[in-house]
Amino acid sequence: MTVTAHRTGLAVRDEQLRELMDDPGCDRRRLDATLRRFGTVNRLVSGWGAVYRDRLRPFLAEHGRPARVLDLGSGGGDLVVRLAGLAARDGLAVEWLGVDPDPRAHAVATARAPTPSITFEQSDAEALVARGERFDAVISNHVLHHLDAAALASFTSLSAQLSSGIVLHSDIERSRTAYALYTVGITPFAPGTFLRTDGLRSIRRSFRRHELGEVLGDRWQVERPVPFRLLASRRADG
Incomplete structure (x- = not known):
């Protein structure tokens, strides 16, 4: 049985989460901005x-x-x-x-x-x-x-x-430290994108x-x- 993240925090990988940008109907402007800004974020992390x-x-x-x-x-x-x-x-x-x-x-x-x-x-x-x-x-x-x-x-x-x-x-x-640091560090890059929500979901889905x-x-x-x-x-x- 899969234990959901709201019960376990980061102790267990949460495969049930879905990232907003994976939705075919997501806001296209925010998606494009997210994909373009990945270049900066990936260089950093x-x-x-x-x-x-x-x-x-x-x-x-x-x-x-x-x-x-x-x-x-x-x-x-x-x-x-x-x-x-x-x-x-x-x-x-x-x-x-x-x-x-x-x-x-x-x-x-x-x-x-x-x-x-x-x-x-x-x-x-x-x-x-x-x-x-x-x-x-x-x-x-x-x-x-x-x-x-x-x-x-x-x-x-x-x-x-x-x-x-x-x-x-x-x-x-996946780690609590990574989750906490990303929560703070992504703030300057997140406006107009899915970077904050999807990044935190990615950490919770990760191994x-x-x-x-x-x-x-x-x-x-x-x-x-x-x-x-x-x-x-x-x-x-x-």
């Missing part, structure tokens, strides 16, 4: 600077050819744009693809300044597997906490099938480190690259 420096950049630097990187559930595209900029600064030749099945997120992503190395597509992991796509690295940000057990198993399995190198899934780690490790199994390594963040990683089969 997502930990991808450390993940790029310690995990992704060394891997990409091993290639003697342009690498292909896939961002699954790329939302408004801010992570792809940020990582592409870091890789270009480091002289790495990389082709980036961000995919998201939500047409609203895809519209925000494609409105970003285009570059030859970045492509956005309204699609998902299942469609990419069906057409035989393969990438050197597959990543995601803030996807895992949206998924129930069956969807999580499918998503992580498909992401591994799509990678010939590494898979890196980054997400929030703790041992929980995610138990769900994903032995093939996956779950680390804490920076405070309040989890990184689930694995090497591709073979």
Whole structure:
């Protein structure tokens, strides 16, 4: 039996919560503002600077050819744009693809300044597997906490099938401290967006480190690259 968050606080992951921006009928202006502002918020709290420096950049630097990187559930595209900029600064030749099945997120992503190395597509992991796509690295940000057990198993399995190198899934780690800090810290960025309500709901839906490790199994390594963040990683089969 699922115990609801109002009874347990943050002791138990609350899979029953739904984020406002996931509602197809939500206010479009607030949604677009939320997706655009994710770029700023993610730079501050997502930990991808450390993940790029310690995990992704060394891997990409091993290639003697342009690498292909896939961002699954790329939302408004801010992570792809940020990582592409870091890789270009480091002289790495990389082709980036961000995919998201939500047409609203895809519209925000494609409105970003285009570059030859970045492509956005309204699609998902299942469609990419069906057409035989393969990438050197597959990543995601803030996807895992949206998924129930069956969807999580499918998503992580498909992401591994799509990678010939590494898979890196980054997400929030549920904790009272993270909840309290986010409540205060998001205030300057929240007006006109869903950032406050949905961010707090995301924390309540998120895993703790041992929980995610138990769900994903032995093939996956779950680390804490920076405070309040989890990184689930694995090497591709073979």
